[in-house]
Amino acid sequence: MDLEKFLRVEGVGMAFETKAGSFEALTGIDLTIERGEFVSLIGHSGCGKSTLLNLVAGLLRPSAGVLLLAEREIGGPGPDRGVVFQNHSLLPWLTCFENVHLAVERVFKEKLKEKTHAALELVGLSHAEHKYPHEISGGMKQRVGIARALAMEPKMLLLDEPFGALDALTRATLQDELMRIVERTGSTVLMVTHDVDEAVLLSDRVVMMTNGPAARIGDVLEVALPRPRNRLALAHDARFMELRAKVLEFLYEKQANKTRLKAA
Amino acid sequence: MTAVALRKITTSPPHPAAVVLGPKADAAKARFETGYRRVRAPEWLMSVIACVMGLAAFVAVWAVIAKFGGRIPDPLTVGAAAAKIFADPFYSKGPNDQGIGWNVVSSLKRVGIGFGLAALVGIPLGFVIGRFRFAAGMAAPIIALLKPVSPLAWLPIGLLVFKAANPAAIWVIFICSLWPMIVNTAVGVRQIPQDYLNVARVLNLSEWKVFTKILFPAVLPYMITGVRLSIGVAWLVIVAAEMLTGGVGIGFWVWDEWNNLKVEHIIIAIFTIGIVGLALEQGLMLLARRFSYGS
Numbered sequence: 001m002d003l004e005k006f007l008r009v010e011g012v013g014m015a016f017e018t019k020a021g022s023f024e025a026l027t028g029i030d031l032t033i034e035r036g037e038f039v040s041l042i043g044h045s046g047c048g049k050s051t052l053l054n055l056v057a058g059l060l061r062p063s064a065g066v067l068l069l070a071e072r073e074i075g076g077p078g079p080d081r082g083v084v085f086q087n088h089s090l091l092p093w094l095t096c097f098e099n100v101h102l103a104v105e106r107v108f109k110e111k112l113k114e115k116t117h118a119a120l121e122l123v124g125l126s127h128a129e130h131k132y133p134h135e136i137s138g139g140m141k142q143r144v145g146i147a148r149a150l151a152m153e154p155k156m157l158l159l160d161e162p163f164g165a166l167d168a169l170t171r172a173t174l175q176d177e178l179m180r181i182v183e184r185t186g187s188t189v190l191m192v193t194h195d196v197d198e199a200v201l202l203s204d205r206v207v208m209m210t211n212g213p214a215a216r217i218g219d220v221l222e223v224a225l226p227r228p229r230n231r232l233a234l235a236h237d238a239r240f241m242e243l244r245a246k247v248l249e250f251l252y253e254k255q256a257n258k259t260r261l262k263a264a
Numbered sequence: 265m266t267a268v269a270l271r272k273i274t275t276s277p278p279h280p281a282a283v284v285l286g287p288k289a290d291a292a293k294a295r296f297e298t299g300y301r302r303v304r305a306p307e308w309l310m311s312v313i314a315c316v317m318g319l320a321a322f323v324a325v326w327a328v329i330a331k332f333g334g335r336i337p338d339p340l341t342v343g344a345a346a347a348k349i350f351a352d353p354f355y356s357k358g359p360n361d362q363g364i365g366w367n368v369v370s371s372l373k374r375v376g377i378g379f380g381l382a383a384l385v386g387i388p389l390g391f392v393i394g395r396f397r398f399a400a401g402m403a404a405p406i407i408a409l410l411k412p413v414s415p416l417a418w419l420p421i422g423l424l425v426f427k428a429a430n431p432a433a434i435w436v437i438f439i440c441s442l443w444p445m446i447v448n449t450a451v452g453v454r455q456i457p458q459d460y461l462n463v464a465r466v467l468n469l470s471e472w473k474v475f476t477k478i479l480f481p482a483v484l485p486y487m488i489t490g491v492r493l494s495i496g497v498a499w500l501v502i503v504a505a506e507m508l509t510g511g512v513g514i515g516f517w518v519w520d521e522w523n524n525l526k527v528e529h530i531i532i533a534i535f536t537i538g539i540v541g542l543a544l545e546q547g548l549m550l551l552a553r554r555f556s557y558g559s
Contacts, residue, residue: 057466076465083466089459092557093481102477103467134557152467 006188007033007056007156012065014051025051027214029065031207033156038182038189040199042247043209043218044255049192050160052209056190057083057158070155079107082149086161088141090133096120096144097129100151107152119151120144122181139170146178150185157182159191163198171195175202176231183228196247200240201229208250219250337528345528346535360520362512364532368540371506371513374430375498378437382494386442387487390449391479400450407443415440415501419508429509436505441494448493452486453479484555492548499541514540 014026025048033039041049054060055067058077067074069081077083082103090099101116108115120126123143133141142162149157162178163171175198182189193199199206203223210218223243225234234240305313323339330338337345353365393400418439422432460482464474506515514537521529 059462059465077468079468081466083462085459085462087459089463091460091463091478091481094477102469102473106467106469106473132557 005032006035006037006070007031007190008066008068009052009056010066010068012052012055012062012067014048014055014060015063024214025212026055026216027064028216031217033188033190035188036186038202038204039191040203040206041190041192041209042194042196042199042206042251043215044211044251045194047209047212048215049209053158053160053190053192056156057081079103079152080155081158082152082154082156083158084142084145084149084160084162086164088133088138088145090141090144090148092133095130095132096125096136096147099133099144100148103148104151115151119147122150122184123147123177137170138166139174142166142174143177146181150181150187155188157187157189159189161192161194164194171198172231178202179227179229196244196251200243200247201231201234206243206247208247208255211255218255221246335527337531342528342531345526346532349529349532359512364514364517364536367512367514367517368536370511371502371515372540374433374506374513375437375495375502378434379441379494379498381434382438382441382445383491385438386445386490387449390446390487390490391453391483393446394450394453394483403446407446411443411447415497416504416508419505423509429511433502433505433509433511433513436501437498440497440501444493444497445487445490448486448490449483452483455486456482481555481557485552485557488548488552488555492545492552495544495548496541499537499544503537 009029009031012026012029013024015022015024017023029052031039041052043049051060055062056069056074058074058081061076090096091102094102097116097120100119101112104112104115104119117126117129120129123146125140125143125147128136128140133144136144142165146162163174166174179202181187191199191202200223206221206223207217208219208221209215221243225237225239225243326336327339330336349364353363355363356366389403393403415436419432419436422435423429426432426435456479460478464478469477502513503515503518506513507519510516510519514533518530518533521527521533
């Protein structure tokens with residue numbers, strides 16, 4: 001298999017039919033992601049970054065172009081891609097264990113309990129296995145969501161603003177934990193975010209998207225910082241600051257949209 | 265700081281509980297004024313007191329009406345009659361003379377059967393209507409047209425088809441329970457958050473898993489609401505239906521006692537019907553709480 005091109009997005013466009021006619025969200029998207037790479041999608045709200053992630057997840061079908069994962073066309077959702085949603089999306093009538101087990105039993109035939117335990121242990125939640133989602137904090141719920149996605153041992157992990165709904169301290173903790181987990185599992189990750197620090201800290205590459213409608217990839221930033229990365233050390237690191245500045249420049253100079261900023 | 269707080273406490277009006285509690289309250293009041301601690305009756309005690317006072321006022325108004333208002337029996341007469349009736353609620357002297365217990369049981373039996381049949385038909389129908397827009401479009405005019413009809417209007421149809429009083433009464437219960445079941449189940453299905461359905465899609469769950477792990481638990485609270493509304497209406501309707509059909513049942517018993525001019529028994533029946541209805545409602549509320557989930 002060609003390791004260079006694990007995920008291939010070729011000439012993808014996405015148009016939605018609305019009452020006011022056709023709305024073109026994405027156009028001419030070309031992107032390849034290597035195995036084991038961590039790629040972030042960043043852009044202003046409404047730029048279609050979540051649409052692109054949903055296309056990779058198979059929740060949407062592109063109106064133009066093709067998406068390939070390991071040389072096979074993505075024709076719909078599948079357990080080879082683990083998705084973590086922004087609002088955790090745990091089923092409230094199942095315990096944490098049962099939520100993860102639901103994913104495990106879909107993919108594997110045996111050692112279901114061991115795999116479920118292992119996934120929850122990976123995110124540090126062994127002690128909360130038998131709690132219901134409403135009994136645990138927002139950060140813990142999001143960790144269960146990550147465990148559910150990882151438990152299927154997917155080829156790719158898709159994160160849709162995974163920490164967007166969390167407070168800053170919890171977010172930092174979970175970012176560190178995600179880095180640790182990805183390091184250990186060697187997962188290939190595509191993450192949607194609107195947090196510049198998060199994108200630079202976690203990613204190997206940051207894909208910056210232009211404003212919609214008809215959003216395109218504006219620029220791609222290589223983040224060649226060595227791993228493991230330490231948030232505190234990087235806070236004063238000149239290379240980190242420079243990369244961060246580049247993303248900010250892209251978002252607030254090249255893609256500044258006054259009406260949109262005002263609305264936000 | 266403490267002086268201000270003290271003055272504030274001592275000048276606040278006496279708590280209503282202090283008025284009701286009598287001698288006990290005097291001690292409380294003493295403490296109240298020394299300002300050591302603010303005495304406040306617990307929440308549940310206040311609601312019990314309010315409840316008792318409400319009932320007492322009701323009985324008092326009733327007693328006054330009975331004294332001046334012709335043939336309404338007073339609370340004491342009714343109480344004595346109730347003691348006699350409830351001393352032996354399950355006697356049976358032939359089909360037309362049975363204890364109040366048997367009457368309530370046979371009414372509940374009719375409600376149970378009619379309601380159970382309505383659940384068997386209404387819940388699957390509700391799922392279909394909630395899931396498929398076209399089915400919803402088909403059902404909408406029928407439900408809109410038939411829902412406001414008094415279930416009793418269906419009684420003659422039941423008598424015609426079943427040629428007997430008992431199944432006709434059950435038929436009426438079936439009809440009146442059916443609409444809330446269908447509508448609430450359909451609403452529940454339509455309210456399932458897209459997030460849960462997305463989970464089902466990304467996990468690629470089988471149809472059976474989607475139903476048992478996502479659709480059914482998500483709809484269950486709505487279904488229980490439907491059940492609660494249905495049971496409430498059914499219990500209202502059974503009394504009227506039994507008045508018309510006769511036989512054994514609390515509704516018929518009311519009519520029978522009216523023919524015997526035993527007004528105190530009618531009042532007892534009113535309270536009995538109320539208490540049974542309340543028990544049904546509360547039971548289902550408990551059930552609903554068991555199956556409602558925070559997210």
